[in-house]
Amino acid sequence: xxxxxxxxxxxxxxxxxxxxxxxxxxxxxxxxxxxxxxxxxxxxxxxxxxxxxxxxxxxxxxxxxxxxxxxxxxxxxxxxxxxxxxxxxxxxxxxxxxxxxxxxxxxxxxxxxxxxxxxxxxxxxxxxxxxxxxxxxxxxxxxxxxxxxxxxxxxxxxxxxxxxxxxxxxxxxxxxxxxxxxxxxxxxxxxxxxxxxxxxxxxxxxxxxxxxxxxxxxxxxxxxxxxxxxxxxxxxxxxxxxxxxxxxxxxxxxxxxxxxxxxxxxxxxxxxxxxxxxxxxxxxxxxxxxxxxxxxxxxxxxxxxxxxxxxxxxxxxxxxxxxxxxxxxxxxxxxxxxxxxxxxxxxxxxxxxxxxxxxxxxxxxxxxxxxxxxxxxxxxxxxxxxx
Numbered sequence: 001x002x003x004x005x006x007x008x009x010x011x012x013x014x015x016x017x018x019x020x021x022x023x024x025x026x027x028x029x030x031x032x033x034x035x036x037x038x039x040x041x042x043x044x045x046x047x048x049x050x051x052x053x054x055x056x057x058x059x060x061x062x063x064x065x066x067x068x069x070x071x072x073x074x075x076x077x078x079x080x081x082x083x084x085x086x087x088x089x090x091x092x093x094x095x096x097x098x099x100x101x102x103x104x105x106x107x108x109x110x111x112x113x114x115x116x117x118x119x120x121x122x123x124x125x126x127x128x129x130x131x132x133x134x135x136x137x138x139x140x141x142x143x144x145x146x147x148x149x150x151x152x153x154x155x156x157x158x159x160x161x162x163x164x165x166x167x168x169x170x171x172x173x174x175x176x177x178x179x180x181x182x183x184x185x186x187x188x189x190x191x192x193x194x195x196x197x198x199x200x201x202x203x204x205x206x207x208x209x210x211x212x213x214x215x216x217x218x219x220x221x222x223x224x225x226x227x228x229x230x231x232x233x234x235x236x237x238x239x240x241x242x243x244x245x246x247x248x249x250x251x252x253x254x255x256x257x258x259x260x261x262x263x264x265x266x267x268x269x270x271x272x273x274x275x276x277x278x279x280x281x282x283x284x285x286x287x288x289x290x291x292x293x294x295x296x297x298x299x300x301x302x303x304x305x306x307x308x309x310x311x312x313x314x315x316x317x318x319x320x321x322x323x324x325x326x327x328x329x330x331x332x333x334x335x336x337x338x339x340x341x342x343x344x345x346x347x348x349x350x351x352x353x354x355x356x357x358x359x360x361x362x363x364x365x366x367x368x369x370x371x372x373x374x375x376x377x378x379x380x381x382x383x384x385x386x387x
Contacts, residue, residue, distance in 0.1 A: 002294055005031035007039040010056055014283025018291060033290050037282075038062060046071055051384065052293050054286035057082065057273060058145075059229070060303050061202060069304040069355050072322040072382025076289040076301050080145035081281035082273035087149040089253065089272050090197055090227050094138075094154075096266050097195075097223045097249040099130035134158035139189030139196040140180075142228070143168050147199035148175045155179040162189050190217040197225040198232055212237040221248040227272050230254030238262070297359050297386040299350075306350035308357050315345050317362040318386040319371070324379040325356040332377050333358060340370045355381075 003025045004018065015024070015035075025031055028044070033052045040062045041053070048071075053063060055077040068075050096102060107124060111117050136159055140151040143165035154161045155177050163176065164183045176182075183189055189196060196218070200206050210224065211234040224247055226233050233250075235258040241247040242264050251266045252259055259265055273282070285301075292298045297320040298309045305322065323329055330349055337344060337360070346361040366385070374383045 002032045003030050004033050004035065004290075006035045007041070008035070008037035008056075010035045010037070010286075011280045011283035013280045014056070014285075014287040017284065017287045019295070022291075033294060035283075035286060035290070036063070046073060051382075052076065052290055054078075054290040055303075056279070056282040056286040059202075065304045070381065072384075074293060074299055074302050074322070075304045076286060076293070076299075077303050078282045078285040078289070079301060081285045082275075082278035083145040083149050085275040085278035086146045086227055086272040087153060089268070090146075090150050090225060091153060091157075093197075093225050093227070093251040093266065093268075094133055094195060094223075097225070097251050098133050100128040102266065104128040133195070135160065136194040137162065137192055139164070139183075139193035140199065141165075141186055141189060141196065142199035142201075143172055143176060143180075144199060145172075146227075147197075148172055150197060150199065151180045152177045159195075162193060164189055187217060190214050192219075193222070194219065195223045195225065198228050200228060200232065202229040202232065207231055208234045210234060210238070212240070215241040215246065218246065220246050222246070223249045223251065225251040227251075227253045230256060230259075235259060295386075297384070299357060304352075305355055305357050306352035308348055308350045308359055310346060310348055310359050310361065313361055313387045315361045315363055316387075317365040319360045319362065319366060319374075320382075320384040320386050321358040321360070321374060321380060322382040322384075323356055323358065323377070324381065325351040325354055326379045329356065329377070329379060330358065333360070333374060336370060336373050336377070337362070337366075339373075340367060342366060342370070359386075 002022045004022055005025050005028045029047045031050060035054045035056060037056050042064050050073050053073060053075045055063060058077055058079050060077050063075055065075055114120055138154045138159045139162045140147050141164050143163050151161050151163050161180045162183050163180045164186045209232055215237055238250055239262050242250055242262050249264055249266060253268045253270050253272050255267055255269055259267060289300055296312055297318055299305055299307055321333055343363040344360055345363055349358045371383055371385060374380060
């Protein structure tokens, strides 16, 4: 029987997908797996029996990834599950930045008591005039699940779309419209585009990537949209560019005191994935990932261990070994299995940076003594009898 603990409320359409022999526990210390959305795990003591964490969403800055990896705990996220919700909000941001819709709505409310509002409207509406986005150049930095959806949608709106992603995967490229111009240098986007939207993960290399140097490259009157992470943009440099009029509008989904007090900012209260559909999709994907790992040892969409898929075990036994990515690990594992006389029918080894994962199918179940011997190999972090 597997025990699941939810650190945040998780949509029932997801949690009901767990097999019948799974139970929910109120105690995180008892859990085999955790489901989490925004709750911080950095101050949490990770239980020894914890096998996996499922993040119902894409961002994982609330989870101690390296600490989990060191303890053989696989962390999953749900890339793409909220892509449509974020895409729709980015498009809303494009329209709000191009036409002063917010200003017009405020004017109508302020003048609601004016009996001559219909006549006054015709004189006042020019203050809220804007431009159309059709024919304008949009630069999309990051062509993952969300960036690709934004880029494709923008082509259908008649925009000239430039896309930049140095790590574009083959699968992501297949999802991308042929009308998106693939750019190999982001500076081309900074120099030529009327609108720029950022969809990259938060890494040391991307922190503050929109700074004075990049802003100085841009056209006067550029519109910048940030629905990815707040600190991808240097707020001080953005405030200076907005005040100087070089940036016509900054659209952000991440309120903070600096941005909230800037002029010409369209600020939203982190609404990107806040739709019922996104929450449902994330919950379903997270539960499916956890179940496949707990039942079959397969890893899909992990952020701290490599992907590995051997399907459903068709033999007597399956064992998973989570270990450091160091030489002679496979030789040591197979030598211990051979010493018991265990016959390997299938085996996969995958690595990711400092960590690796080995999944082994066997004709017969391993003795407990053999499992314990595998645990003694230097660099092995966890051994799990999957079946």
